Amino acid sequence: MTISYIDSISADDLPATFTKFFVESVSVGFPSPANDYLESPIDLNRYLIKNNIATFLVRVSGDSMIDANIANQAILIVDRSLEPKNGSIVVASLDGEFVCKRLQLKPRLCLIAENPDYDPIYIQHSQELDIMGTVTAAINKFE
Amino acid sequence: MKLIGLVDCDNFYASCERVFRPDLRKVPIVVLSNNDGCVIARSKEAKNMGIKMGVPWFQVKQSYLAKGGKVFSSNFALYGDLSKRIMHILGNMVKNIEIYSIDEAFLDLQHIQKTHQAHEFAIHCRKTIHQWVGIPVRIGIAPTKTLAKIASHVAKRETKTGVVCLNKRDIILNTLKNIPVNEVWGIGRQLSSHLNKAKIISAYDLATVNMRFIRTRFSIVLERTVRELRGEQCLEIQGFSNPKKQIIVSRSFRNRIDNLEVLKPLISNFAVKAGEKLRHEGQKCSQVSVFFSTSPFNKKLKHRGIYNMNFSNPTNDTRDILTGVKTILKKNFKPGYPYAKAGVLLSRFSSESIAQISLFEETNTLKQNHALMKCIDSINQYQTQVYFTAQHHSNLSPMKLSMKSPRYTTNWYELPSVN
Numbered sequence: 327m328t329i330s331y332i333d334s335i336s337a338d339d340l341p342a343t344f345t346k347f348f349v350e351s352v353s354v355g356f357p358s359p360a361n362d363y364l365e366s367p368i369d370l371n372r373y374l375i376k377n378n379i380a381t382f383l384v385r386v387s388g389d390s391m392i393d394a395n396i397a398n399q400a401i402l403i404v405d406r407s408l409e410p411k412n413g414s415i416v417v418a419s420l421d422g423e424f425v426c427k428r429l430q431l432k433p434r435l436c437l438i439a440e441n442p443d444y445d446p447i448y449i450q451h452s453q454e455l456d457i458m459g460t461v462t463a464a465i466n467k468f469e
Numbered sequence: 470m471k472l473i474g475l476v477d478c479d480n481f482y483a484s485c486e487r488v489f490r491p492d493l494r495k496v497p498i499v500v501l502s503n504n505d506g507c508v509i510a511r512s513k514e515a516k517n518m519g520i521k522m523g524v525p526w527f528q529v530k531q532s533y534l535a536k537g538g539k540v541f542s543s544n545f546a547l548y549g550d551l552s553k554r555i556m557h558i559l560g561n562m563v564k565n566i567e568i569y570s571i572d573e574a575f576l577d578l579q580h581i582q583k584t585h586q587a588h589e590f591a592i593h594c595r596k597t598i599h600q601w602v603g604i605p606v607r608i609g610i611a612p613t614k615t616l617a618k619i620a621s622h623v624a625k626r627e628t629k630t631g632v633v634c635l636n637k638r639d640i641i642l643n644t645l646k647n648i649p650v651n652e653v654w655g656i657g658r659q660l661s662s663h664l665n666k667a668k669i670i671s672a673y674d675l676a677t678v679n680m681r682f683i684r685t686r687f688s689i690v691l692e693r694t695v696r697e698l699r700g701e702q703c704l705e706i707q708g709f710s711n712p713k714k715q716i717i718v719s720r721s722f723r724n725r726i727d728n729l730e731v732l733k734p735l736i737s738n739f740a741v742k743a744g745e746k747l748r749h750e751g752q753k754c755s756q757v758s759v760f761f762s763t764s765p766f767n768k769k770l771k772h773r774g775i776y777n778m779n780f781s782n783p784t785n786d787t788r789d790i791l792t793g794v795k796t797i798l799k800k801n802f803k804p805g806y807p808y809a810k811a812g813v814l815l816s817r818f819s820s821e822s823i824a825q826i827s828l829f830e831e832t833n834t835l836k837q838n839h840a841l842m843k844c845i846d847s848i849n850q851y852q853t854q855v856y857f858t859a860q861h862h863s864n865l866s867p868m869k870l871s872m873k874s875p876r877y878t879t880n881w882y883e884l885p886s887v888n
Contacts, residue, residue: 417887
């Protein structure tokens with residue numbers, strides 16, 4: 327509570343006290359000792375996505391990458407801004423279809439599955455290969 | 470010299486449809502307006518097939534599909550998301566950006582002194598957008614907005630780099646000679662026919678016209694355009710967007726509607742949608758309007774009209790808007806006319822945070838329940854779950870999006886699939 331007096335006017339003209347109203351409640355108990363250590367909760371977006379403008383999600387259909395821990399129906403984080411390197415897992419369009427494979431640049435351009443049941447795909451000159459982006463993470467959900 | 474860039478996405482909606490469909494890279498694509506009425510976007514291949522902008526779909530459907538063309542209903546969730554990404558990229562590259570439309574933005578290039586640097590910068594922008602988002606853009610660079618528009622127009626032909634710089638006087642004037650005056654930014658059909666009568670045919674003619682002639686015969690706005698064509702900056706880049714002045718929600722109907730029982734629930738849906746948008750903008754409106762019209766192809770029974778109602782106080786409560794819509798319809802609907810299109814328009818806005826108390830408070834019959842609306846908006850954010858009784862029940866949207874592509878980037882259940 328604050329009490330103010332205004333000099334130029336006689337105190338009798340005014341109510342002697344001005345009360346401040348707080349719209350929000352103020353707790354009067356012992357302050358939480360954690361207050362000084364407040365941190366924002368863990369954010370999976372920040373862990374999984376570096377450049378959200380260039381990041382897209384896709385869903386895997388099939389088990390051709392199972393040995394790289396990418397299961398059927400996994401969701402992949404694809405970052406289009408990363409330059410694909412030799413050995414990167416990429417999402418590429420091959421003859422008009424999206425595939426997820428490991429990229430081999432040398433000795434020969436090739437897309438390699440991570441499953442012994444699938445043969446590597448050697449890219450022929452007549453084929454059109456476009457790398458959409460680099461896979462930076464896979465989310466496999468169990469329940 | 471201060472430079473301005475205009476980034477313009479090539480055939481934006483058609484390009485968006487290609488991002489997750491590599492199989493359609495060379496296939497002609499058209500995108501249709503809401504309810505599949507008209508063609509509103511065409512890929513280069515579809516343009517080459519002679520499909521005109523705005524043509525009613527039923528007129529070209531058969532021959533277009535027979536030639537192997539692909540058609541999509543509009544998917545604004547996808548286009549909006551990709552547009553946002555592009556604008557983010559550009560916003561991070563320059564100090565000041567004016568988002569002019571879903572697929573166009575002006576860039577302030579004042580940090581760049583030399584033209585060749587601007588050219589390199591534009592090529593870098595274009596490459597980044599293409600790699601990060603997968604959308605091709607073209608960029609025009611010039612000393613003024615009006616010239617930047619022309620530069621981006623010229624860049625259409627510059628298929629390799631997609632960048633055109635108009636900076637030197639003689640290059641600008643030479644370019645303007647090949648641009649018809651109606652293609653200059655801000656010059657509509659009517660104005661250009663007036664100009665043509667005054668023997669101003671090309672943009673060059675307009676740029677070199679006697680200024681006094683323009684001032685006396687035309688307007689100050691046109692004078693500004695002339696100055697801009699001469700390289701004098703009159704229009705600045707407007708960093709923040711002006712708040713909306715009106716909100717329109719309208720649709721063309723698949724089948725003609727001639728009775729109020731069918732029309733009212735549909736228009737109520739538009740009113741609900743408009744109310745959501747209004748609150749999203751943080752505004753209140755003092756006027757609601759309803760418009761409806763018969764098909765322009767129907768010559769016999771013609772009726773088109775727009776009817777207004779004013780509120781005693783600004784409101785953004787959907788129930789108030791619905792009451793207004795109901796009153797208007799009751800008064801003005803003509804049964805028996807085959808209506809083809811209708812819509813709701815909200816206008817005369819004032820900010821949500823300013824509460825103006827009417828002089829005659831007792832006349833205020835408005836609901837104006839802010840907390841309730843906020844609650845409904847948060848429930849309906851992802852999927853409409855709370856309805857107003859006036860709304861259409863079974864099929865909430867009269868749009869039948871039969872040919873809509875998946876919402877690849879905004880919906881968990883519609884993600885692109887990879888093998």
